[in-house]
Amino acid sequence: MRVVILGGGPGGYEAALTAARHGAETVLLEERGIGGAAVITDVVPSKTLIATADVLDLVAGSERLGIRDADNGTAPAAHSLNVDLAAVNRRVLKLAAAQSADIRATLVDAGVRVIDGRGRLDGPDRVEVLDPAGERIDSFDADVILLAVGARPRELDGAPCDGERILNWTQLYELDRLPEHLIVVGSGVTGAEFASAYRALGSEVTLVSSREKVLPGTDADAADVLEHAFTRRGVTVSSRSRAATARRTEDGVVVTLTSGEEIAGSHVLMALGGIPWTGDLGLERAGVRVRDSGHIETDRVSRTSVRGIYAAGDCTGVYPLASVAAMQGRIAMHHALGDAVSPLISAQVSSAIFTSPEIAVVGVSEQEVLDGEVAGEVMTLGLDTNPRAKMQGISEGFVKLIVRPGSHTVIGAVVVAPRASELILPYTLAVAHRLTAEQVAGTFTIYPSLTGSLAEVARQRMLDDDQP
Numbered sequence: 001m002r003v004v005i006l007g008g009g010p011g012g013y014e015a016a017l018t019a020a021r022h023g024a025e026t027v028l029l030e031e032r033g034i035g036g037a038a039v040i041t042d043v044v045p046s047k048t049l050i051a052t053a054d055v056l057d058l059v060a061g062s063e064r065l066g067i068r069d070a071d072n073g074t075a076p077a078a079h080s081l082n083v084d085l086a087a088v089n090r091r092v093l094k095l096a097a098a099q100s101a102d103i104r105a106t107l108v109d110a111g112v113r114v115i116d117g118r119g120r121l122d123g124p125d126r127v128e129v130l131d132p133a134g135e136r137i138d139s140f141d142a143d144v145i146l147l148a149v150g151a152r153p154r155e156l157d158g159a160p161c162d163g164e165r166i167l168n169w170t171q172l173y174e175l176d177r178l179p180e181h182l183i184v185v186g187s188g189v190t191g192a193e194f195a196s197a198y199r200a201l202g203s204e205v206t207l208v209s210s211r212e213k214v215l216p217g218t219d220a221d222a223a224d225v226l227e228h229a230f231t232r233r234g235v236t237v238s239s240r241s242r243a244a245t246a247r248r249t250e251d252g253v254v255v256t257l258t259s260g261e262e263i264a265g266s267h268v269l270m271a272l273g274g275i276p277w278t279g280d281l282g283l284e285r286a287g288v289r290v291r292d293s294g295h296i297e298t299d300r301v302s303r304t305s306v307r308g309i310y311a312a313g314d315c316t317g318v319y320p321l322a323s324v325a326a327m328q329g330r331i332a333m334h335h336a337l338g339d340a341v342s343p344l345i346s347a348q349v350s351s352a353i354f355t356s357p358e359i360a361v362v363g364v365s366e367q368e369v370l371d372g373e374v375a376g377e378v379m380t381l382g383l384d385t386n387p388r389a390k391m392q393g394i395s396e397g398f399v400k401l402i403v404r405p406g407s408h409t410v411i412g413a414v415v416v417a418p419r420a421s422e423l424i425l426p427y428t429l430a431v432a433h434r435l436t437a438e439q440v441a442g443t444f445t446i447y448p449s450l451t452g453s454l455a456e457v458a459r460q461r462m463l464d465d466d467q468p
Contacts, residue, residue, distance in 0.1 A: 001027065003308045003333070004127045004140050006119035006281075007148035010322040011312030012104055015146050015329030020110040022337045027140055029129060031121035032103020035100040037314075038322040041170035041417065044099050046193060049172075051353050052336065053200035056413045057356050060200070064393045083201050086176035092390030093173055121145070124306050130280075144308055144336040147288075147296060148329060149281060151274030151314035156185065159270070165253045166246050167269050168196065171435050179203045181265035183255050185243045187214040190351050191271035192226065196355040201236050206236040206263055208243050215353065219366060221380070225396050226416075229356065238263070246270075258426050260406045276315040293317060302332035302345030310336060318344070321351055325349055348409070350428040352421035357397050360424035362411035363431040364402050374413060376402045378439075381457035388448040394418060399453045401427070401437065402462075408437040410458075417450055426454055460463035 003019040006388035008030030019300045039312035061082065107114055117129045117137065124239035127145060129138040146147040155161055161173040169190055180203065184195045187209030199205045205232070207214065213232070214237060215223045226342035229235055242258045252266045276294045283290055289297045289305040295317030302310045313325035327344060331401040334341040349395040383397040395415065400410035409427045413427035430440055445451045 001143045001337070002005040002027070002141065003144045003146070004119070004142040005146045005148060005337070006127065007036060007146075007150055007151050007313065008103075008114070008311055008314075009148055011148035011323060011325035011329035012036065012146065013329075014326040015105060015310075015312060016101045016107055016146065018108050018113045018330050018333040019144075019337065020112045022109075022333070022339075024333075024337060027115065027142075028107065029115050029117055029127070030133070031116065031118040033100050034104040034107070034114065035096075035172070036148075037152075038325070039099050039103065040096055041293075041320050042175075044072065045092045045173055046095045046169065046190075046197075047354055048095050049088065050193065050197045052083075052088050052091075053197040053354065056200045056202075061393055068460060083178055085178045085201070088201075091175045108162060119284040120280065121147075121288070121309075123282075125287045127307060130209045130235070133223045142308075142313065144333075145317060146329065146332055147278075147281070147304070147309065147311040148301075148313045148325065149266045149277040149315045151276045151320070153270065154275050156243060156270055156272065161270060162248070163188035165248050165267050165354040167267060168248075169269065169271060170270065175267075179265070179267040181206070181252070181267075183208065183253065183263055183265040183268040184247075184271055185246070185255065185268060186271035186273070187211060187217065187237075188271065188273065190273075191269070193354050194269055194271060195230070195235055196226075199233050199354060202233075203213075204236075206237045206238060206265065208241050208257070208263070209241045210240070212239055214342070215359070218353070218359065219361060219400070221366075221398065221400065222361075222414055222416045225357065225398070226355055226359065228381065229396055235276075267276075267355060274314060274320065276317065277316055284368070289396075291317070298328075301341060301346075302328045302333045302344075303335070308336070312372050319349055319351070321349070323351075324349060348428070350424050352419065352424065357394075357417055358415075360415045360420035361413070362424055363410075365412060366402060368412075369402060370411075374411070375405055377405055379404050379457050379460040382458065383450070383451055386448075386450060386453045386456075388450050388452070389417075391448065392418075394450075399457050401440075401457045403437045409434050410437060410440060415454075419450075421452060421455065 002025045005028045014029045161168045180423045182203045183206045184191045184196045185208045195207045197203050213223045244258045246255045255263045268287045278294045296311040312328035352360040364374050370372045380400045397417035400414040410430040415423045429431045437458040445455045
């Protein structure tokens, strides 16, 4: 059996490894670099940049821990350090390239044939390979095809990104100097993360949000904590504002809002979401159905409308998460190769926002409970009572647990804290394996630790039951 995969991001390379390990002849086509946007231009680069920003955040908060400058006795602060953005970005790109090379080597070792080129469907069971000019250079018959072509940054109409002053998130790493004033258009995950990171690095930051709060669709309490952190750190949030245009000036940019207000800065980042790379993919020729947004229609085992053709990752619009793309790819190959397979269960998907503090969520949200969509009980515990948080000078954050009434089965959770992306795992396991609040509460935790609060909030449920 021959499996041909279009796209080398998490959905594509995880699918390729799964297929190769099951003995299938596996061909992977990728034109922009193995690892896709997740490794080359998005997740790995942005989280590497954020890691540098996190260090500066620690320095900025060190005064309350009793740390003083050795020379003058004053407290060290992030603004007293010089950020060499060119050096930071060189490290970012070096790590991304190294990760891409590691994945390629793993694929080759597994027996996957990796081809640098763009794939396009030539019917329901054939793929053609195109060079950068769009000329056909090869073709493959396929028993199974996986489409994992990802998405590209959306741009503002009338304000194309030039990679110098008007930027999308793939172009930030070419900057060699820290923006004096970065205007971030879009307050979703990408916008919030970069606003948080560049403020920590030392830039003045204005965040243009079309909604009343940042992070629309995220837990409201978590969004409140982040907005408070933004205010404390000097990020200007322009709420209920929508950018109409952006234009370059002699030494910067001006963003014009739909209200007519103008915001001047040195650079602007367009964080407006993504558009699937599904144009000129041969989908119509093969009979693959797409939604009006351009995303490929799939079911819970990654099948498209055409037998033998599967899809995974951002081009499906299921969740814009590398972890989900990887799972979709693995599920697709297990299904295509005849293995028993569990479909993707959206309620078990955990995700994180790498701001300062981080926000991580899994399962049912409190809003779904409030709207009556799901029956649940919500328990919240602030980190201000946690001894480890006090020791580390952590003043912002909380843990939230959502359980079913009666059975107390864990169905959702929120963690807002440093390293929340790591702390969410116990709750993700609880949701996936239908653990109860009592089981979480009865699990040993280290003292002192932030994880202690994960169990402590679950004990609230037990205390409530003990009340007369």
